[in-house]
Amino acid sequence: MSVTAAAGFEAAGVSAGLKSSGGLDVALVVNRGPLASAAAVFTSNRSKANPILWSQQVMADPVVSAILLNSGGANCFTGHEGFQTVHASAEAVADALRVSAGDVLVCSTGLIGEQLDRVRMMAGIDQAAAALDAHGGTAAARAIMTTDTVPKLGVHAADGWVVGGMAKGAGMLAPALATMLVVLTTDAVLDSSQLDAALREAVRTTFDRLDSDGCMSTNDQVTLLASGASGIRPDLDAFTAALTDVCAELARQLMADAEGADHEITITVAGAASESDAEEVGRAIARSNLFKAAVFGNDPNWGRVLAAIGTTSAEFDPYNVDVRMNGVRVCHEGGPDAPRERVDLAPRALLVELDLFVGAHSATILTNDLTHAYVHENSAYAS
């Protein structure tokens, strides 16, 4: 059900010929109200795609009636012509739905540096508007897939209100092809500032902690829309918890479907002086190609974990760090402990636990191993 699990939303996913495969490639999600409140977070990449530049303008006044999404082209580094394509697309959605173009968000994903076919996009918008349906969430989720092998859907039903969502992405923070697009919907009664607070808190500990290859997309966007159709005004903490639950579930699905991955790696850093220290340490490990290649080779190479920590500014003592892999303490006080052969890396899930012994803060980062399939997929994508 994804984005249409919450009352007040309709969606569609259609094939407009933007993808050479002929698969679904244009999605439309419409908020039928009564509310049209919204919040969004955008990529922090300074090379922002044209749909991001457009959507940021739309969010200056956080009223959103609809969100248009396409795969088959990122519309990034396509100059003024590319921006005009976004603008024309929003106008076409506005015409079809009888709303204001200034209330239409646009998201794109696919190859960078090539113009989107505007004629096909316009036809796709008409087709999608005609196909809108209160059960269209799954088709919409399929239409935003690129290298994804499965659609990502999440739902949390609370007491009279619902949070639903869809996501695409073969890894967070990955540019060009692996853009992360997320649309979250709720029928709870919340205004845009409440949505914004809840969304930022939920993203901070879910999507922002997913780091498949350290690359940062030009097109990432996470949007939360509220219809108010349930008539129920939830406690904001309860809503934030439900939203975080859906985001965590979608993040887990993104990690599981990351390009070419053989292992899903969860890195937990405890005993840090601050949460940001813990996050920096976890992220440095998640970005070490050498560590990630070792995991692919089923080698519990904890030395590469500690080498990665040394590149951070986090407080730690190299002579007092413990590292556990799948429960086996392979490093104690910064030196070798249990033989690394005792660690079983055959399962797809790997838990790496660090203790820095300098404070009480912790953070968890999700990542994947570096595999032949990752290299293959990313060397072959454009061809």
Place this chain on the structure above:
Amino acid sequence: MSVTAAAGFEAAGVSAGLKSSGGLDVALVVNRGPLASAAAVFTSNRSKANPILWSQQVMADPVVSAILLNSGGANCFTGHEGFQTVHASAEAVADALRVSAGDVLVCSTGLIGEQLDRVRMMAGIDQAAAALDAHGGTAAARAIMTTDTVPKLGVHAADGWVVGGMAKGAGMLAPALATMLVVLTTDAVLDSSQLDAALREAVRTTFDRLDSDGCMSTNDQVTLLASGASGIRPDLDAFTAALTDVCAELARQLMADAEGADHEITITVAGAASESDAEEVGRAIARSNLFKAAVFGNDPNWGRVLAAIGTTSAEFDPYNVDVRMNGVRVCHEGGPDAPRERVDLAPRALLVELDLFVGAHSATILTNDLTHAYVHENSAYAS
């Protein structure tokens, strides 16, 4: 000839059984004087190996009589026992050469997190001291190889004085196995402060601009020793230029021998507001797995170049950037220009030229593509 090209130096490379292959694994380079001035730069990784901790103490008083190097073990994250091994090794060198242990540098490379075999190391030191020879430079260069396929040697002969050097490493800034160790020697008459100034300037634009996989070693060390045996006191600028020449040649050899690489990528960033901006932009591109995987697939994916720039803090306008690959301008004013198919990526060398059009500064970064062989070598090393 490498480190023994300059008068006043002897070297040896012997097999002590530290490497399971039985190959050469202990090197000794001795400065017979009359001078014993020296300079060194060390890894900035905060997880420093025991030989780095020792050598930093030695350099507090920059008089160096000898440098001991071993492959077959990094002696990193080996705790106090590991530090004692370094100390005992320096004492053994000092005994054999009748010098002070406080004037003996130590460098190690190999796997992290395992103790070096101290008995074998002691025997290796005795053997190396007995084998010291004014033509021992090549054997020494062979003894520090790990995944290197060839020894790296460099010589620059000037007017009556010489700079020679050896290097090992399958990439700069790579931890654990791909540590970069460099020993440079000269018979010019220079004191330690002059050597330090020349070395920092030479390293800044050579080894520091080589970034094979963004990882940072725990064991990197570049050392420059002067014997003064030529009796000639060169102009410091001329000496720095000669030293930079040798460092650039060794850096080029390191790039050419990087683990599993199919392409040698030179990234030149021009038109930057500052040299540090240019370097940051070049390094961000050099660290993009997605860009490097595309190059492996012979795909001139300039969108991934621009996505990488967006992660930096450098001054630039996404709508006014040009990108050339092997001379073909594939991106002009931030949008598509010549068809990417015109770029021939079949040759091993790839030149990526960016112009940011905001200033007059530039920098060049050397890197490699991300290949199946890189993943394989780094997943299989420890087994």
